[in-house]
Amino acid sequence: MQVIRYIMALAIAFLVLPASAQVQQARGQYSINYKESIGVFDRKEAPAAVKQKAKQEAALRAVETYFAEAGQSESANFDTIRSKILENQDRYILDSTVLAETDDPKDFQYTVAVRISLNVANLRNAVQGSSAVGKSADSEKSAMSFVFVSRQVDSAKSYDDRVYKRQDNSAQLAGSAVRRDTLKENTSEGESVGRSRVSTSGSISREAGQTVDVSAKSTVTSETGGSTTRKATETTWRVLPSANLNQTFVAKFSQAGYDVIEAAMVESSVFKIANIEADYKSGNDLQPQTLRSIAAGMKENQIPYIALGTLDVGLPEKDPQTGLMRVAVTVNAKVWDVTKPIARTRVAVGPVAYAGVGPTEDEARGNALKAAASNAAQELSSRMTTMGLR
DSSP, X not given: OHHHHHHHHHXXXXXXXXXXXXXXXXXXXXXXXOGXXXXXXXXXXXXXXXXXXHHHHHHHHHHHXXXXXXXXXXXXXXXXXXXXXXHOHHHHEEEEEEEEEEEETTTTEEEXXXXXXXXXXXXXXXXXXXXXXXXXXXXXXXXXXXXXXXXXXXXXEOOOOEEEEEEEEEEEEEEEEEEEEEEEEEEEEEEEEETTEEEEEEEEXXXXXXXXXXXXXXXEEEEEEEEEEOOOOEEEEEEEOOHHHHHHHHHHHHHTTOEEOOXXXXXXXXXXXXXXXXXXXXXXXXXXXXXXXXXXXXXXXXXXXXXXXXXXXXXXXXXXXXXXXXXXXXXXXXXXXXXXXXXXXXXXXXXXXXXXXXXXXXXXXXXXXHHXXXXXXXXXXXXXXXXXXX
């Protein structure tokens, strides 16, 4: 069972390396009007010569489709070798299979769809031979160096949201009071007659009172508000060994026609690879002093171009289709031109992700890194070819 899974991993690994495969398949379709190609007494169908031409054009469309799917720079390179493919299709097209064909005698229209197998190696050799650097003599080819840092997240420090809440309350009271006074009075009189005198008596009692009627109305208003403050996650990286990937970059840039020099060979007191790695451990950008040291180091050694970039390794996960381990790698890369007083970026690629699978995390990560390095180098060299850099 383990052997079967390993074979499946290898098969899928090849699938995720389209830029490095030497044989690729593509489809194309072409329609042609053959009204002017038949005589008065001929059968109302496409002549054999017309069908053959349509199949050749459909095959050429398939080649064009392949370059278009490979990217903008590759598509531009197709125009430079179009005539070569027409002159010698057998050199670039290994086989061609007719998928469907339609002959409409009413409109004199013949349509054919084909699937072809491309010799990618010969196509790239043709592109290289037609490029500015490819046409240059060995003594005229530009020197080129590169520094690519493979890294993986070492730690990520995240912060809880800081939440502030506030509530404002207000109250309003309205009312009125009415005062009422009351008075009660009781009186009485009496008279008594006896012998020679008359006496009278009387009494008065008073009762005073006060009544107050009050009515009130209250209104309460409440308003709430606040804010939430978030802080970005602080990420640090650990650098992975990239020695095995150097061969990939050397091979791709050399095939494009450049005189490749590994960065370790031009290290000096001015230019140090360790400074580049240190910057990429703490972020995605190189410090200004590091950039200046790179430019100075390349000028000191008369190297006009240097490719810089990162290959960020993601966390491993289970591949849903195979059940194997799957790792994604995100590439950011650029080519610097240091021939001017102020260095500048001539070509940039990314961010773009590539994936690799394998029975173990190490194998999946290795396949993903190889795919990312191969595709990044291929895309950079293709764009340099398109721009005529040599």
